[in-house]
Amino acid sequence: MILVVAEQRDGILNRATWETVAAAQQLADGSADRSIAIAILGSNTATAAKELAAAGAKDVQAVIVVDHAALELYTPDGYVAVLESLVADLKPSRVLLPHTYQTRDFAPMLAARLGRALVTDVMRMKTAGGDTVFVRPMFQGKLTADVSPQGPTPHLVTFQIGAFRGDQVTKGASPTPVRAMTVTLDAAAIREKPEPPFREARQAVDLSQAERIVAVGRGIKGQEHLPVAEKLAAALDAELAASRPICDAGWLPMERQVGSSGQTVAPKLYLALGISGAIQHLVGMKGARTIVAINKDPDAPMFEVADYGIVGDLFEIVPAMVSELTKT
Amino acid sequence: MPEALEVDVLIVGGGPAGLSAALRMAQLGKATGGRPLAIAVLEKAREAGAHMLSGAVLDPSSLRDLVPDYEAKGAPVSTPVGEDRVYVLTPSGKIRFPITPPPLKNHGHYIISLNRFVKWLAGLVEAEGVDLFTGFPGGELLMEGDAVVGVRTGPHGINKKGEHKATFEPGVEIRAKVTILADGVRGNLTKVLQGRLGLGAGRQPQLFAIGIKELWSVPPDRLAAGTVIHTMGYPLGFEQFGGGFIYAMPGGDISLGFVVGLDYKDPMFDPHDAFNRFKMHPFVRRLLDGGQLVRYGAKALPEGGWSTIPRCYADGALIVGDAAGFMNSMRLKGIHLAMRSGMLAAETAYEAVRDGDTSAARLQQFEQRVNDGPIKRELYPVRNVHQAFGHGLLAGLAYAGFALLTGGWWPRPMKSIPGHQRMEKLAAMPNRVTDASKPDRKITFDKVTNVHFSGTRHDEDQPSHLLVQTDVCHSICTEEYGNPCQRFCPANVYEMVMDAAASRLQINASNCVHCKTCDIMDPYQVITWVTPEGGGGPRYDGM
Numbered sequence A: 001m002i003l004v005v006a007e008q009r010d011g012i013l014n015r016a017t018w019e020t021v022a023a024a025q026q027l028a029d030g031s032a033d034r035s036i037a038i039a040i041l042g043s044n045t046a047t048a049a050k051e052l053a054a055a056g057a058k059d060v061q062a063v064i065v066v067d068h069a070a071l072e073l074y075t076p077d078g079y080v081a082v083l084e085s086l087v088a089d090l091k092p093s094r095v096l097l098p099h100t101y102q103t104r105d106f107a108p109m110l111a112a113r114l115g116r117a118l119v120t121d122v123m124r125m126k127t128a129g130g131d132t133v134f135v136r137p138m139f140q141g142k143l144t145a146d147v148s149p150q151g152p153t154p155h156l157v158t159f160q161i162g163a164f165r166g167d168q169v170t171k172g173a174s175p176t177p178v179r180a181m182t183v184t185l186d187a188a189a190i191r192e193k194p195e196p197p198f199r200e201a202r203q204a205v206d207l208s209q210a211e212r213i214v215a216v217g218r219g220i221k222g223q224e225h226l227p228v229a230e231k232l233a234a235a236l237d238a239e240l241a242a243s244r245p246i247c248d249a250g251w252l253p254m255e256r257q258v259g260s261s262g263q264t265v266a267p268k269l270y271l272a273l274g275i276s277g278a279i280q281h282l283v284g285m286k287g288a289r290t291i292v293a294i295n296k297d298p299d300a301p302m303f304e305v306a307d308y309g310i311v312g313d314l315f316e317i318v319p320a321m322v323s324e325l326t327k328t
Numbered sequence B: 001m002p003e004a005l006e007v008d009v010l011i012v013g014g015g016p017a018g019l020s021a022a023l024r025m026a027q028l029g030k031a032t033g034g035r036p037l038a039i040a041v042l043e044k045a046r047e048a049g050a051h052m053l054s055g056a057v058l059d060p061s062s063l064r065d066l067v068p069d070y071e072a073k074g075a076p077v078s079t080p081v082g083e084d085r086v087y088v089l090t091p092s093g094k095i096r097f098p099i100t101p102p103p104l105k106n107h108g109h110y111i112i113s114l115n116r117f118v119k120w121l122a123g124l125v126e127a128e129g130v131d132l133f134t135g136f137p138g139g140e141l142l143m144e145g146d147a148v149v150g151v152r153t154g155p156h157g158i159n160k161k162g163e164h165k166a167t168f169e170p171g172v173e174i175r176a177k178v179t180i181l182a183d184g185v186r187g188n189l190t191k192v193l194q195g196r197l198g199l200g201a202g203r204q205p206q207l208f209a210i211g212i213k214e215l216w217s218v219p220p221d222r223l224a225a226g227t228v229i230h231t232m233g234y235p236l237g238f239e240q241f242g243g244g245f246i247y248a249m250p251g252g253d254i255s256l257g258f259v260v261g262l263d264y265k266d267p268m269f270d271p272h273d274a275f276n277r278f279k280m281h282p283f284v285r286r287l288l289d290g291g292q293l294v295r296y297g298a299k300a301l302p303e304g305g306w307s308t309i310p311r312c313y314a315d316g317a318l319i320v321g322d323a324a325g326f327m328n329s330m331r332l333k334g335i336h337l338a339m340r341s342g343m344l345a346a347e348t349a350y351e352a353v354r355d356g357d358t359s360a361a362r363l364q365q366f367e368q369r370v371n372d373g374p375i376k377r378e379l380y381p382v383r384n385v386h387q388a389f390g391h392g393l394l395a396g397l398a399y400a401g402f403a404l405l406t407g408g409w410w411p412r413p414m415k416s417i418p419g420h421q422r423m424e425k426l427a428a429m430p431n432r433v434t435d436a437s438k439p440d441r442k443i444t445f446d447k448v449t450n451v452h453f454s455g456t457r458h459d460e461d462q463p464s465h466l467l468v469q470t471d472v473c474h475s476i477c478t479e480e481y482g483n484p485c486q487r488f489c490p491a492n493v494y495e496m497v498m499d500a501a502a503s504r505l506q507i508n509a510s511n512c513v514h515c516k517t518c519d520i521m522d523p524y525q526v527i528t529w530v531t532p533e534g535g536g537g538p539r540y541d542g543m
Helices: A016-029 A046-054 A076-090 A101-114 A223-236 A244-248 A279-285 A314-325 B016-032 B061-066 B114-127 B188-197 B271-280 B282-288 B335-354 B365-372 B374-382 B385-389 B393-406 B447-453 B471-480 B517-521
Strands: A002-005 A036-042 A060-067 A094-098 A118-122 A124-128 A131-138 A143-147 A155-159 A178-180 A212-216 A239-242 A269-273 A290-295 A308-311 B004-012 B039-043 B083-089 B094-096 B131-134 B138-144 B147-153 B156-158 B164-169 B173-181 B208-217 B227-233 B242-248 B253-261 B292-302 B317-319 B466-468 B494-499 B502-507 B527-529
Touching: A002 A016, A002 A076, A016 A036, A016 A094, A016 A124, A016 A155, A036 A046, A036 A076, A046 A060, A046 A178, A060 A076, A076 A101, A094 A101, A101 A118, A101 A155, A118 A131, A212 A223, A223 A239, A223 A269, A223 A314, A239 A244, A279 B447, A290 A314, B004 B016, B004 B147, B004 B335, B016 B039, B016 B061, B016 B114, B016 B335, B039 B173, B061 B335, B114 B131, B138 B173, B138 B188, B173 B188, B173 B335, B188 B317, B208 B271, B208 B517, B242 B282, B253 B271, B253 B282, B271 B282, B292 B447, B292 B517, B317 B335, B335 B365, B335 B374, B365 B374, B374 B393, B385 B393, B466 B502, B471 B494, B471 B502, B517 B527
Parallel strands: A002 A036, A002 A094, A036 A060, A060 A178, A094 A155, A118 A155, A212 A239, A212 A269, A269 A290, A290 A308, B004 B039, B004 B173, B039 B131, B083 B227, B173 B317
Antiparallel strands: A124 A131, A131 A143, B083 B094, B138 B147, B147 B173, B156 B164, B208 B253, B208 B292, B227 B242, B242 B253, B466 B527, B494 B502
């Protein structure tokens, strides 16, 4: 029997699970024991289990649900403990998993606990002399390796996302039976104490969507002068951006860098403060509709692309602009 | 556990030397039958040929031996040299050499793009089943005692602060019975090995030059395809080694560049500025007017010749190509010698691996092959020529002629003085005139603009690959030499920036075109070039 470990979060099935089922069907196709079981772990997994069962996928004999409060949030200890006892009960010949971040986290531990071979990130399978050989990438995909796991079964195999197609799972007419399995899981033995899933508080800046950008260059002289530009940006409701030296020095984060090694932007208004206009910067912003340049050096190449240019000291000009803009 | 790979022979560097070694070894395996050797080539560029820069005029002698049917196999050697011209430039005029000096005769040679040539060679190598790992730099040598047992590739995905990013991949250990170092001029691994094993003992120190090159597209009637022009004189003084080159390809494609010895005395001298002056000379300017800059690049060259080549074998290792210094500075050529040295190293390594003895004593046969073959035949007679140029252009030319007649005889070996030691302190040059030229942005460009045309890219969020002991910069260098790194670097990597009251060295490592000049020329030898994250660097399409 082949055991497929499904992946779900908050009761929603990860699509990569279907890809793994497709891989399992391909493996089952050539073997004497064609049976497949799908295990789903978690708490309140009824919907996901139903979805798995409804497909009635060919050769799948059972959807095994392990529902436990301690499995509500994923922990490697919890998953490994449950899967270890599942493997002991079901004695599968292979355990297949989608190569997700979660799998990557616990599969090596499970393999070590079981003392069984693990083949990861498999792209395809082939048969060589009756044996199944798993093909996986090496050296960032420059090479592929043919791996044939050795030693006692079950062998653990994880499949690269997209290597198999979920929509090619052979479905059947009648749904697969769902079987609940109870396992003894000692919550105290789970060493990890997961926090609620982290959600990024604020999306990182997306300069490419900004309508107005105030960009600073070396003319700003020091990090302590950044408020000069920040005030102008606030007055214009603009995003703050910078040329490479500013981000390189760490005065602003790298995602605010405009240019060939940063973002490419096309705002309606681009105000360049103290930016000389090296070609590397220009390629990142020359699509702006209106470019305003302020620079002390009248020969600065920035003036060649600017629609409006002011030759002068930004520390005099910018505060004057801010006070005009904020006049009520 | 980091991934590991075992091969029979590992070649570090996918240039003409490294790829010729790989191809020769694959050929030997095929010819003699038996178990084919496992061969791997590491190349730091994202794709084969991307870091290749040369003039280039190719002497096809080695190619003919390596790939006899190179024309049928589609070698990109479509421009045979038609005419050779040599000029001495004065500030506004030129004097043509009445005869082309024999070493500069290029009949039977080809004007090539080394980038395209190496791409082609890489295709042949891969077709032979050799694994070419592009985007993987040779980060460090794996050594057991004095024996080289392989290389660890550089890691990926480390941020500026040295922390692992989400994309982190540790370096891969590649263990090999023989490691062939083909890591180019001032190769980072060769430098370490040479220092550790004292491979330069009893030899002269290497001498270098920097070559700055541009590819231009000009109206096709300016210069007949196949024309090869070399210049001496302006904008250099008589005491300085160097000169210009202009090679014409079909369709108005022109390759032009300027080579300057990295042994100049004036710390305020700027090779890139000299290149700009060369381009503004009326003769050159007329060729370029109305044309367009296509590519830019720079690379150091090993000029020292025969007496500066280190011991090129060690336990488990061989050194080939520019890394060893197999270049003929009198003929301005090295590709054929790089290829030949790669082929000879391959033959040596192949036999050594087959016989299970890869000790230094066994690999010494490489030296024997170099001595018995065309490399020594070509380099030995001109062994003193570059050194003679150390005494100025006229002395150099006079000796070059003398060497042609006498086979390079001189009462005693001429000494090489490392170029960085020849740099004078500012105090010793009180009367120098500073008049840096201002780029017109049509024919001449500033360094930053030029870097853009080199196609150079590095991930910004990685540690600097230029290790500099910066405490020297403001304490003594500013006063003694005026921070010459700002000038000898052709890519604006080094900048002294005034922050409030103090100056600090800003290293724009992502501009680096991998020319190695800083590692060579810095007067205190406090700059060490190490490999950046794999795949970073210039993109020398068509160079």
